[in-house]
Amino acid sequence: MRTQLNSHVKLLIVLAAVNIVIISILTILSPTFMTYGNLSSVMQRMSELAMLAIAETIVLISGGIDLSIGATMALAGAVSGILYKLGIPLEYCIIAALLSGVGVGLLNGFLVVEMKLQPFIVTIATMTIIRSIVYALLQGNVLTGFPAKYVDLGYVYIFKIPLLFIIMIFFAVLAILLLKKTSLGRRIFSVGANENTAYISGIYVKRIKYFAYIASGFICAAAGLLFCIRIRASIPDAGINAPLEVISAVLIGGTAITGGKGSVVGSLLGILAMYLLLNGFSLLGLNPFWEVIILGIILIYVVGQENISKNIKGLIVNIIKSRKSAAKASLSER
Amino acid sequence: MKNVKQNNYASRFGRSLWEVKELPIILYVAVMIIVFSFVIPGFFSIKNFENISRQITTIGIVSLGMTLVILTGGIDLSVGAILSFAINIGGQGIILGWPMWIVYPFMLMLGFILGWINGFLTTRIAVPALIITLGTMNIYRGTIMVITKGKYITPIPTAYDFIGGGYIPFIIFAIVLVLFIFITLRTKFGRNLYAIGGGEVSSLYSGVPVRKYKMVVYIVSGILSALAGMILVGKSGFIQPQAGLNYDLNAIAAVVIGGTSIFGGSGSILGTFLGAILMGLILAGLTMLAINPYWQGLITGFLIIFAISIDSIRQMRR
Numbered sequence: 001m002r003t004q005l006n007s008h009v010k011l012l013i014v015l016a017a018v019n020i021v022i023i024s025i026l027t028i029l030s031p032t033f034m035t036y037g038n039l040s041s042v043m044q045r046m047s048e049l050a051m052l053a054i055a056e057t058i059v060l061i062s063g064g065i066d067l068s069i070g071a072t073m074a075l076a077g078a079v080s081g082i083l084y085k086l087g088i089p090l091e092y093c094i095i096a097a098l099l100s101g102v103g104v105g106l107l108n109g110f111l112v113v114e115m116k117l118q119p120f121i122v123t124i125a126t127m128t129i130i131r132s133i134v135y136a137l138l139q140g141n142v143l144t145g146f147p148a149k150y151v152d153l154g155y156v157y158i159f160k161i162p163l164l165f166i167i168m169i170f171f172a173v174l175a176i177l178l179l180k181k182t183s184l185g186r187r188i189f190s191v192g193a194n195e196n197t198a199y200i201s202g203i204y205v206k207r208i209k210y211f212a213y214i215a216s217g218f219i220c221a222a223a224g225l226l227f228c229i230r231i232r233a234s235i236p237d238a239g240i241n242a243p244l245e246v247i248s249a250v251l252i253g254g255t256a257i258t259g260g261k262g263s264v265v266g267s268l269l270g271i272l273a274m275y276l277l278l279n280g281f282s283l284l285g286l287n288p289f290w291e292v293i294i295l296g297i298i299l300i301y302v303v304g305q306e307n308i309s310k311n312i313k314g315l316i317v318n319i320i321k322s323r324k325s326a327a328k329a330s331l332s333e334r
Numbered sequence: 335m336k337n338v339k340q341n342n343y344a345s346r347f348g349r350s351l352w353e354v355k356e357l358p359i360i361l362y363v364a365v366m367i368i369v370f371s372f373v374i375p376g377f378f379s380i381k382n383f384e385n386i387s388r389q390i391t392t393i394g395i396v397s398l399g400m401t402l403v404i405l406t407g408g409i410d411l412s413v414g415a416i417l418s419f420a421i422n423i424g425g426q427g428i429i430l431g432w433p434m435w436i437v438y439p440f441m442l443m444l445g446f447i448l449g450w451i452n453g454f455l456t457t458r459i460a461v462p463a464l465i466i467t468l469g470t471m472n473i474y475r476g477t478i479m480v481i482t483k484g485k486y487i488t489p490i491p492t493a494y495d496f497i498g499g500g501y502i503p504f505i506i507f508a509i510v511l512v513l514f515i516f517i518t519l520r521t522k523f524g525r526n527l528y529a530i531g532g533g534e535v536s537s538l539y540s541g542v543p544v545r546k547y548k549m550v551v552y553i554v555s556g557i558l559s560a561l562a563g564m565i566l567v568g569k570s571g572f573i574q575p576q577a578g579l580n581y582d583l584n585a586i587a588a589v590v591i592g593g594t595s596i597f598g599g600s601g602s603i604l605g606t607f608l609g610a611i612l613m614g615l616i617l618a619g620l621t622m623l624a625i626n627p628y629w630q631g632l633i634t635g636f637l638i639i640f641a642i643s644i645d646s647i648r649q650m651r652r
C-alpha cells in the first residue's frame with residue numbers, strides 16, 4: 001500500500017512538473033500566454049471538463065467506469081432550459097437539472113449493482129439513451145433565452161478568478177476531502193481495490209457503488225449547468241466527445257482503470273495539461289490537434305509504464321518459472 | 335472443456351433453445367420485422383430491405399472485425415479513427431492524382447499498419463486494450479486533423495463511386511460475413527480465438543500463440559475499418575476528417591446486441607450480423623413512421639441493456 005501511494009505521489013510530481021514545463025515553454029514562446037485574459041479564459045474553459053473528470057475519478061476509483069458523463073451534462077442543460085421555457089422559476093429548474101443527474105446516476109447504479117452488468121457497456125447504453133432523450137427534448141436545436149442574470153454568472157470574477165473555475169475548485173475540494181478524509185471515501189477505495197475483500201470486511205459494496213454513480217451523475221449535471229452558463233445556451237451536442245477525453249485525462253492523472261487507486265488532483269493535472277497544450281498550440285499558430293496526438297501518446301506511456309513495472313515483470317517471471325518447472329517436470333519424467 | 339463447447343457450438347449442435355446464443359437477437363429481429371410490417375405499409379418490400387442492407391454495410395463490416403477483437407477479450411475503440419485515417423490520408427493520394435489501383439491498396443495498407451500498431455501495443459505493453467485503443471484513437475484522430483488541416487476532400491473522381499454503388503457494398507459485406515462465419519466455426523484459428531477469450535493464460539499454456547492471434551485480430555479489424563471507409567467514400571462521394579465518428583461505440587453496440595459477451599470467449603459472427611441488421615431495421619422503421627429519429631438511441635440503448643441482461647442471467651445460472 002505504502003509503495004503504491006509513493007508511486008502515485010511520484011506520478012503527481014511528474015505531472016505537476018510537466019505542467020510547469022509546458023507553462024514555462026509557452027511563456028517564453030508566446031507573449032500572449034501569460035496575460036490575464038488568456039489565463040482566465042483557459043480557466044473558464046476547463047471548468048466543466050474538470051468537473052466531469054472529478055466525477056469520473058470517483059467512479060473509476062470505485063472500480064466502475066462511466067461513459068454517460070457527457071450525455072448527463074447535456075441532459076442537465078436541456079432539462080433546465082426546457083423547464084425555464086415552460087415558465088418555471090429558475091431555482092427550481094436548476095434543482096430539477098441536478099436531480100436529473102442524480103436520476104441518471106441512480107439508473108447506472110441500478111443496472112451495475114442490481115443487474116450485475118458490466119459498467120462499460122451499461123454506460124454506453126445509458127449514454128445512447130440519454131443523448132437521444134436530449135436530442136428529442138431540444139429537437140436537435142440550440143436553446144437560448146436564459147435570463148441574463150443567470151448566464152452573466154459566466155462573467156463574474158472573484159479576486160479576478162472566474163466564478164465557474166471557483167465552483168469547480170469547490171467541487172474538487174469536496175471530492176478530495178470525501179475521498180481522503182472520510183470513512184466513506186476509504187470505503188470507495190476499498191471496494192475498487194477488491195470487491196470481495198471489501199464485502200467480507202463488512203462494507204456495503206452495493207451502497208458504495210450506488211453512491212459513486214449517483215455522485216458522478218450529480219457532479220456531471222452541475223458541470224452541464226456550468227457549460228450552459230459559459231456558452232449562454234443549452235446545446236444538444238454538449239460534451240459529445242467528453243467521455244473519451246475525460247477518461248484519457250483521468251488515466252493520465254494516475255487513476256487506475258481497474259479501480260482502487262487514483263486521485264482527484266491527478267485528474268485535474270491531466271485536464272490542465274490538456275488545456276494548456278490546446279491553448280499553447282493555438283497561440284503558437286500550430287494545429288491544435290497536436291494536443292490530441294500528444295495526449296494519446298502520454299496516455300499510453302503513463303499507463304503502460306506503470307503496468308510494465310507492476311504487472312509484466314511479474315508475469316514474465318511467472319511464465320519463466322512455470323516453464324522452468326515444466327521443463328524440470330518433463331526431465332524428471334524421462 | 336465440456337462447458338466451453340456448449341457455449342461456442344451451441345447453435346451448431348442445437349442444444350436446448352436457451353443455450354442458443356443468438357436466440358434473443360433472432361427474436362428481436364423477427365419481432366421488429368413483424369411489428370413494422372403490420373404498422374407501416376410498404377415496410378415489407380424488397381426496396382426497403384435493399385435500402386436497409388445498403389445502410390448497414392459500413393457499420394456491419396466494422397462490427398465484424400470488432401467481433402473478432404471482442405471474442406479474444408479485447409476491444410478496439412479506434413475503429414472509427416482508423417476508418418477516417420485510411421480514407422483521409424489515402425485520399426491525399428487522390429489529390430496527388432494517383433491512380434485508383436494504387437489508392438485503394440494504399441488505404442487498406444494504412445488500415446493494416448494502424449491495426450498492427452494497436453496489436454503491437456496491446457500485446458507488448460500488456461495494458462488493457464481499452465486504454466491502448468483509446469490512446470491510439472486520439473493519436474490517429476489528431477494525426478488526421480494535423481495532416482488534412484480539417485479540409486474535406488471533394489470532389490472525388492466518379493471512378494471511386496463504383497465500390498459504393500448498387501449491390502457491391504452488400505456483396506463485399508456478405509463475402510466477409512461468410513468468410514468469418516466459416517473461420518470462427520470451422521477452423522482451428524476460430525476455435526483458438528474463443529479459447530483466448532475464455533482464458534488467456536490457460537490457452538497460452540495449452541500452446542496457443544496468444545500474441546500472434548491478438549496481432550492478427552487487431553490487424554483484421556484495422557483492414558476492415560479501412561474497407562468500410564472505402565465503401566463510405568464510394569457512397570458519399572466526399573471525404574471528411576470527422577468520418578466514422580460514432581463507429582466505435584455503434585460497432586460495439588451491434589456486437590453486444592448480437593449476443594457476444596464483452597468479456598470475450600463467447601458470441602458469434604452471425605449474432606453481430608443480426609445486431610447490425612436490427613439497428614438498421616430500427617432506424618428505417620422509425621424514419622418511415624415519421625417518428626423523430628432522435629429516439630433511435632433510446633431503443634438501441636434499451637436493446638443493449640436487454641441483451642447484456644440476458645447474458646448476465648445466463649452466467650448466473652451456470
